[in-house]
Amino acid sequence: MSEPIDHISSIDERKKSNGLSEIRHIITNRRSIRRFDSMRPDNELILDILDVGQWAPTHCNTQDVYFLVIDDNKIKQQIVDMGGSIIIKSAPVGVLVLYKNSSDNLEYLDYIQSGAAVIQNILLYAHAIGLGTCWIAHLPRKDDLRKLLNIPTSYDPIAYILMGYPLKEPPNVPRKHLISEIVSYNSIEMEHFQPDTSNQKKFRRSFRKLYYKSPTFIKKIINPIVDKLFVKKFGD
Numbered sequence: 001m002s003e004p005i006d007h008i009s010s011i012d013e014r015k016k017s018n019g020l021s022e023i024r025h026i027i028t029n030r031r032s033i034r035r036f037d038s039m040r041p042d043n044e045l046i047l048d049i050l051d052v053g054q055w056a057p058t059h060c061n062t063q064d065v066y067f068l069v070i071d072d073n074k075i076k077q078q079i080v081d082m083g084g085s086i087i088i089k090s091a092p093v094g095v096l097v098l099y100k101n102s103s104d105n106l107e108y109l110d111y112i113q114s115g116a117a118v119i120q121n122i123l124l125y126a127h128a129i130g131l132g133t134c135w136i137a138h139l140p141r142k143d144d145l146r147k148l149l150n151i152p153t154s155y156d157p158i159a160y161i162l163m164g165y166p167l168k169e170p171p172n173v174p175r176k177h178l179i180s181e182i183v184s185y186n187s188i189e190m191e192h193f194q195p196d197t198s199n200q201k202k203f204r205r206s207f208r209k210l211y212y213k214s215p216t217f218i219k220k221i222i223n224p225i226v227d228k229l230f231v232k233k234f235g236d
Contacts, residue, residue: 026127031173033162037164040092046095048233049163052119052121052122053118056121059105059110059113059114062100062109064102065097066155070096073089073092081223083212085136088162091164092164093164096145097115097122098153098156098158099112099114099155099156101155112156119161126163131165131166133162134162136160139157142224
């Protein structure tokens with residue numbers, strides 16, 4: 001059991017005495033990786049990462065996560081052809097995170113929150129041991145993935161994680177806001193928020209809806225365009 005934090009000591013002293021500086025460094029230096037070395041991480045390493053993932057908090061301690069490891073290039077290509085992000089093909093291994101959808105909390109979809117917490121554990125631990133990851137939510141429709149990968153209807157795909165050794169060290173990316181700019185106490189002062197008056201969000205949502213409904217051959221045509229306009233701009 002770890003020693004309790006002395007609340008009288010300064011933040012810097014706490015960091016030094018409890019290893020918090022290293023934890024903070026891991027969190028603040030993790031980056032999404034989209035270009036990977038061809039070398040595949042071995043299964044023992046992958047299982048170690050996924051084991052750390054399952055220690056994340058889950059709603060009502062359900063622990064109903066399931067992992068589908070994908071290293072078959074043919075299956076990766078099928079996922080892309082059906083509407084998944086084209087960068088799925090760039091990583092030697094992918095992990096599709098599933099979570100049981102039996103929760104009755106449809107207002108906050110706590111099973112999706114549980115799956116997201118698992119994913120964050122995986123991303124941080126993988127980074128700490130030298131692997132690169134990228135959280136992918138640009139995926140085919142859930143029903144299409146179920147048919148392709150034999151996923152039972154009692155489980156929902158939450159997201160896909162690219163996993164492998166980074167091709168290069170990613171650049172440091174500063175945060176958009178100071179923490180003082182995005183924190184309120186007890187009530188939000190609405191002048192801090194700028195209303196979204198553009199039609200861009202409506203257009204993007206409508207386009208995505210049409211994209212999901214389009215046949216596979218249309219998605220094959222659109223994906224390279226999406227890659228050129230969106231993926232390449234990250235450069236990592």
